[in-house]
Amino acid sequence: MTQIAQNDAGAVVIVGSGAGGGTLAHELTRRGIKVVLLEAGARESYATFSQNPGEAFVQLTWLDPRTTSGSWTVPEDYPGLPSWTAKTLGGTTVHWTGATPRIQSWEVRARTTYGALAGTSLIDWPIEYSELERYYELAERRLLVTRRQGNSGLPASSHFKVMYHGARRIGYRRVHTGYLAVNTRPADERGMCIQQGFCVQGCKTGAKWSTLYTEIPRAEATGNLDLRLRCHALRIEHGADGRVGAVVYRDPQGKEQRQKARLVCVACNSVETARLLLLSDSSRFPHGLANSSGQVGRNYCRHTAGFIWGVFDKPVKFWRGTTLAGIVEDETKNDPKRGFVGGYHLELAALDLPSLPLAGFPCTLWGRDLGFLMDHYDRMAGMLVNGEDMPRSDNRITLSTSVKDGAGVPVAHIHVDEHGNDAAMRSHAQRQGRAIYEAVGALRTATSRQTPATHNMCTARMSKDPRDGVVDGHGRAHDVPNLYVSDGSALTTPGSANPTLTIVALALRQAEHIAHEMSSGNL
Amino acid sequence: MLEAFAAPVAAFPGVAVSMSATYPRRDFLAAGGILTGFLAAGGPLSLLAPSRAWALELKFLSSAEGATLLAVARTIAPHDTLEDAAYAIVVKAIDASAADERVRATVKAGLGALGGDFAARAEPARVEALRTVERSEFFAFVRAKTLGTLYASPIAYAHFGYEGEAFSKGGYLNRGFDELDWLPDVPLEDSGPKAGPAGR
Numbered sequence: 001m002t003q004i005a006q007n008d009a010g011a012v013v014i015v016g017s018g019a020g021g022g023t024l025a026h027e028l029t030r031r032g033i034k035v036v037l038l039e040a041g042a043r044e045s046y047a048t049f050s051q052n053p054g055e056a057f058v059q060l061t062w063l064d065p066r067t068t069s070g071s072w073t074v075p076e077d078y079p080g081l082p083s084w085t086a087k088t089l090g091g092t093t094v095h096w097t098g099a100t101p102r103i104q105s106w107e108v109r110a111r112t113t114y115g116a117l118a119g120t121s122l123i124d125w126p127i128e129y130s131e132l133e134r135y136y137e138l139a140e141r142r143l144l145v146t147r148r149q150g151n152s153g154l155p156a157s158s159h160f161k162v163m164y165h166g167a168r169r170i171g172y173r174r175v176h177t178g179y180l181a182v183n184t185r186p187a188d189e190r191g192m193c194i195q196q197g198f199c200v201q202g203c204k205t206g207a208k209w210s211t212l213y214t215e216i217p218r219a220e221a222t223g224n225l226d227l228r229l230r231c232h233a234l235r236i237e238h239g240a241d242g243r244v245g246a247v248v249y250r251d252p253q254g255k256e257q258r259q260k261a262r263l264v265c266v267a268c269n270s271v272e273t274a275r276l277l278l279l280s281d282s283s284r285f286p287h288g289l290a291n292s293s294g295q296v297g298r299n300y301c302r303h304t305a306g307f308i309w310g311v312f313d314k315p316v317k318f319w320r321g322t323t324l325a326g327i328v329e330d331e332t333k334n335d336p337k338r339g340f341v342g343g344y345h346l347e348l349a350a351l352d353l354p355s356l357p358l359a360g361f362p363c364t365l366w367g368r369d370l371g372f373l374m375d376h377y378d379r380m381a382g383m384l385v386n387g388e389d390m391p392r393s394d395n396r397i398t399l400s401t402s403v404k405d406g407a408g409v410p411v412a413h414i415h416v417d418e419h420g421n422d423a424a425m426r427s428h429a430q431r432q433g434r435a436i437y438e439a440v441g442a443l444r445t446a447t448s449r450q451t452p453a454t455h456n457m458c459t460a461r462m463s464k465d466p467r468d469g470v471v472d473g474h475g476r477a478h479d480v481p482n483l484y485v486s487d488g489s490a491l492t493t494p495g496s497a498n499p500t501l502t503i504v505a506l507a508l509r510q511a512e513h514i515a516h517e518m519s520s521g522n523l
Numbered sequence: 524m525l526e527a528f529a530a531p532v533a534a535f536p537g538v539a540v541s542m543s544a545t546y547p548r549r550d551f552l553a554a555g556g557i558l559t560g561f562l563a564a565g566g567p568l569s570l571l572a573p574s575r576a577w578a579l580e581l582k583f584l585s586s587a588e589g590a591t592l593l594a595v596a597r598t599i600a601p602h603d604t605l606e607d608a609a610y611a612i613v614v615k616a617i618d619a620s621a622a623d624e625r626v627r628a629t630v631k632a633g634l635g636a637l638g639g640d641f642a643a644r645a646e647p648a649r650v651e652a653l654r655t656v657e658r659s660e661f662f663a664f665v666r667a668k669t670l671g672t673l674y675a676s677p678i679a680y681a682h683f684g685y686e687g688e689a690f691s692k693g694g695y696l697n698r699g700f701d702e703l704d705w706l707p708d709v710p711l712e713d714s715g716p717k718a719g720p721a722g723r
Contacts, residue, residue: 195695314703319686367599
């Protein structure tokens with residue numbers, strides 16, 4: 001295993017090994033650049049993924065506490081888990097469902113498209129869509145996305161048949177098994193999908209792309225990667241010149257260590273990325289590193305989300321089959337006549353028996369209504385709304401003033417007051433979802449409220465004007481020339497697409513940029 | 524474990540509150556109750572169990588508290604054909620959580636407020652009583668524990684028809700992932716060929 005000395009100031013330090021950090025680590029190391037990769041979690045594998053839902057949850061989830069407030073319903077329904085992210089090598093690419101739609105051209109011009117909507121902090125992306133498109137193609141080839149770049153779609157499960165026919169009967173036309181980074185046949189050293197349904201517990205065949213078994217081992221094979229597991233970044237330090245020079249982290253023994261760095265890339269998933277920057281305050285950056293704009297942690301987006309459940313009198317057995325292999329694209333348009341701006345996807349979604357009542361229903365559901373739904377567990381179908389939510393300045397990540405993690409470091413506090421546009425969109429989407437199930441004979445339908453965010457975005461957003469965001473179009477901090485943000489935090493706005501493909505596309509682009517800047521002597 | 528979704532941070536052992544809280548042994552001896560029942564003859568459990576009678580030892584809750592708690596769990600998640608033994612697992616889990624002093628105080632106070640005759644009341648009266656405490660920490664905790672425990676047990680898997688782990692059996696690709704026959708098949712252009720080397 002490659003070891004890079006702690007006082008070696010020539011290495012790139014990447015914090016976090018998920019879609020952004022893991023991809024970036026591979027892209028830099030394969031270009032001959034030395035990388036120290038810090039990952040707070042442990043290393044699992046095909047062999048160690050638990051198939052017991054409760055155990056798998058503990059194995060992969062970021063369980064350090066987070067606190068939450070605001071008028072949104074999450075504090076009521078999911079007080080212990082306002083955001084559902086991962087702490088494991090590979091990050092959320094281990095527990096994600098593989099959904100890889102693209103953000104659309106009008107969505108990157110969010111402020112222009114949606115106008116000056118009161119109570120939002122919308123801005124346009126600082127990069128052209130055509131530029132993003134080039135990297136989408138590369139990302140789709142890398143991840144082997146179904147229905148893209150010549151790949152076939154996944155076959156239709158029983159569960160998808162219900163969604164498909166319901167959606168077609170109410171007039172939807174763009175309904176299919178989706179764009180997923182899930183292999184239908186063995187390819188690129190990944191296995192094939194066996195339709196077992198355990199996507200979020202870690203894919204035991206490797207059909208689903210994850211940096212855990214693609215980018216990271218390939219980075220290791222270059223001999224340029226020093227991977228440090230169970231190492232939790234505590235703060236990023238800078239020198240008198242305002243450039244970052246080291247990352248201080250807690251090692252597996254709980255001891256503080258300090259790794260020097262030529263440049264630092266932060267990719268800890270949006271909540272923790274903001275937390276790390278805020279924890280890295282100094283006399284030069286009294287409000288947090290790279291935060292002269294005051295934008296670090298702000299504009300927190302998590303997608304307008306919510307389940308729709310349909311109950312039938314005939315078997316569906318929705319746990320069988322690729323969890324998210326089904327999508328309705330018709331509502332991704334921007335059509336303000338619906339009563340809101342922006343669009344949404346409806347995506348197939350099943351939950352295992354233990355998770356359904358906890359993750360899938362609001363806390364107000366109990367008694368006979370709950371009993372009825374659970375009694376029909378084998379006759380249920382489910383969908384998840386994934387819609388563009390509106391950035392708001394005060395929807396933000398801050399450091400908790402009352403709760404600390406096991407090492408005495410303030411945890412992240414998540415405050416959200418949902419914009420009326422989000423609520424109107426969810427209500428429209430869940431009404432459409434119910435109609436889909438009613439069109440194929442549902443006995444009853446039910447919905448959840450906003451679910452814990454698995455998509456955390458925009459807390460260190462890219463902006464053209466340094467006053468509006470934290471990083472530029474390459475993810476480089478406006479304030480600090482050798483500090484980068486390499487995860488979903490950098491998204492300017494969320495769009496209506498699940499974020500992983502966009503994060504990978506931006507990481508591929510950022511790697512090219514960093515390599516070029518390094519070889520040109522600018523970094 | 525999945526209760527993390529619904530448990531308030533303060534009451535979720537293992538997150539903010541340590542499970543290893545110490546407690547005086549006197550409490551252990553004084554409080555421990557026992558919960559008993561019989562398995563339905565011919566039910567799935569009676570086929571597995573060595574005896575139809577079951578007994579559950581409680582460490583922190585009294586017998587009366589255990590009986591009330593079982594009725595609370597049944598009211599939160601009512602399944603008429605699911606045996607008391609399945610709900611007893613919930614009581615056992617909450618009793619274990621009550622090792623933590625704060626959880627114990629919350630649970631005991633909440634059960635006390637429901638009254639000693641709670642279990643004997645008809646379902647509508649039990650529902651009404653729980654509605655009045657729906658927003659309490661006690662209810663949030665017991666609801667989360669009930670849902671988190673009840674549906675995670677092998678008894679529940681069998682009862683609700685959930686098949687659980689499927690990797691060891693090769694998944695469902697050739698075992699009925701698309702067997703639904705009450706709707707037509709999906710056209711190939713909107714789905715894809717069933718895997719295999721020719722699947723691309």
